[in-house]
Amino acid sequence: MPELDFTGLKDAAYRGFKPQFETVVAVARRRRRRRRVLTVATAALVLAGSGVAVAARPDAPAPPGVGIGGGRTPDFIPVPGRTPAPGTDQGVVTGRPAAGDLDHIYLRWSECGGCRIRWAGTEDGGRHWRTGDLPASVNGTLDLRAVGPRTLVGRSVPRLAPDNRDDEWIASTDGGSTWRKVQRRTVEALPAGWAVLSPRSGPTTEPLVAVDPATGDVAQLSRRPALHNAMLVESVPAEAGLWVSGFTGEHVATDGRITGAGGAVEVSRDGGRTWSRHAFPDDLSASDDVGGPAVATRDGRTVYAIGRVRGSLVVWRSADGGATWTRAAGTAAVGDRTIRAALRPDGVLVVQAGISAREDPLMLASSDGGATWRRTALGPGADPRPVPGGFVQTGWPDSKGVWLSTDGTTWSWLDPPELR
Template sequence: MPELDFTGLKDAAYRGFKPQFEKVVADARRRRRRRHVLTVATAAMLLAGSGVAVAARPDAPAPPPAGIGGVRTPDFMPTPGGTPTPGTDQGVVTGRPVAGDLNHIYLRWSKCGGCGIRWAGTEDGGRHWRTGDLPVPVNATLDLRAAGPRTLVARYVPRSAPDNRYAEWIASTDGGSTWRKVQPRTAEALPAGWQVLGRRSGPTTEPLVAVDPATGDIVQLGQRSTLHNAMLVESVPAEAGLWVSGFTGERIATDGRITGTGGAAEVSRDGGRTWSRHAFPDDLAASDDVGGPAVATRDGRTVYAIGRVRGSLVVWRSADGGATWTRAAGTADVGDRTIRAALRPDGVLVVQAGISAQEDPVMLASSDGGATWRRTTLGPGADPRAVSGGFVQTGWPDSKGVWVSTDGATWSWVDPPELP
């Protein structure tokens, strides 16, 4: 940061990035189009009361089953104000769904300000759902994650806490029925085979953490990322290494925004103990707010760094795991849309330009490593998460359910639950 010194403001902004990160990004982009000064606001659950329980209530009523597919498969990015998806009744606030595999899907929800925070989960791909209490203060902000089919962790900060240093963790290894408090331990490297979590404020502010899928134990790195505004690339398979995207520097824009400069990617192949970095020469970025270029790889050797430069899609390709890079010839007009990208198992490179309906998203595909691009049908596939048996992706916040796929190319829709 420059010396005048905006560090406190920036840290406060990072602390505000909690449950609805992508919605905050989309809102920020709309404000920029109107030339307003960017203000990062906390999207928190405003709930009342306090107190921590040890386990979920065994008598918690279960919502009615939602089924798979519903009446019809919704648009991937439905038009704002269109037909609401199940589970979005007025008064019910839900979080982003998370998946332990193609059948085990979970989300956090709340009915009213004083009703507490709850979880809902399915073990059969959405045919039946059950629900229970989350043993956290009802006024907390909370991030729910899945580390395995029946292993969940939740990180929460009571509303009365001054900042994220007072965050606490809880874990469940039985699909949410019982919970225990977990104290993360610090290590020089994250254990192999553990689920690495992309935290909302990013590894620049908070070290990367990993969860044991069997026990729910948590380990965090001892060091934070040295990149600015960094984020973990969660769509990269674990066997391809840890990839972090961010910036080598920052500048203050004319409208007062703090933006990144020098888009860069870092990779670690030893659990975060050591890192190698490559900075791209054209300020490559997938978003103006958090993270540098989008990174796409399946094996960690053939890697693509993708973003936009002055409204045009730019692709850099590495054939040696990020040691050297070559700029691909293909391009497309993407404006100032947010970029997401992934390399499918069939070798097709896919790009989603725009992550919310308000960005008027478009989908692009390349079968020749970014040399040429074709426009294709908008749908999931550019921001998948690998799970046992396939892949999952949400359309959240525009779509409240989950897309699932066994091959990363053909996707099916799972309705969210109809919450009471």
């Protein structure tokens, strides 16, 4: 909000026997009971009071939008099995799209699980694409990120590297045309104005990193996250501070399965030098397996921590930047679905419960700070990433493209290119 990517093995220092993040999520999905496949009627509409706009199906007139052109606009939640799982050898294997802004979109890809890793990029919202090779080992993995319109970084990790000690960082400041190796440096606080990243998608025990959007230089905090299963909240603007969600402890089941205990959030307003923590009661969590509560904020002052407790949606609100919290009155039945949440620019709090068709997803909206909730149309907006000029939300791993929005409310879809 986690957005998934093919980023290598879980670092051995943190529960070395745990599988990759993608594997954890896949197993969790298979564990969940089979639900009916929801076919989303995505004719262009705005539900009364919801403000969630969804682009039309291909058999309807295509609405104008960034980067769509005459291309197909898919259902918001694709049918299970339409996209091969990451890491399989079923045709082209792609990673999560990386957006420098609404026009500059990049992704890493290969023609098979063991082939050389390449990149593809567009500078005009998908009308034209370029491709090239990435200087990364074919026997490892590479996570590609955009930290500016034309500035990219990649973290390459040999597949069997213990504790990721043999990782390498590469950077490009010309949209992927040329690359250089980057030696990351360790700092006590991340530099102001640099793009802050988690070193991997999903939960991690590794310190946060920051990348200079002008040069591609990489700095890493000297301290690891204090929370278990820590996840950087990527949906908040940079000026709202650094927010991390996770757990204060863990449950170990009799079958050896490990889940988080004591959902909590931490915030830093000095680049990660110091942190403030708040732990919530009842094991508040957005998922059974990864991450703590979902966090939604736009200014770092009004903040929501959202999750589920025993199958019910639970919302906590802070009006003072996380110093004190009050539980909101509203709730909804969400079962064991994965929770994503965001505070839209128009002040509507949106929650997506379920991130794949197997979870029978539903969308909820609140205009009164979580006091009441209403069902609304499925659509993007609950897991956005702010970029210059608007917001992006990927469909990874269930679909390979990206949603684009100038206002965080109305979205258009960008299909990935044909890669062969």
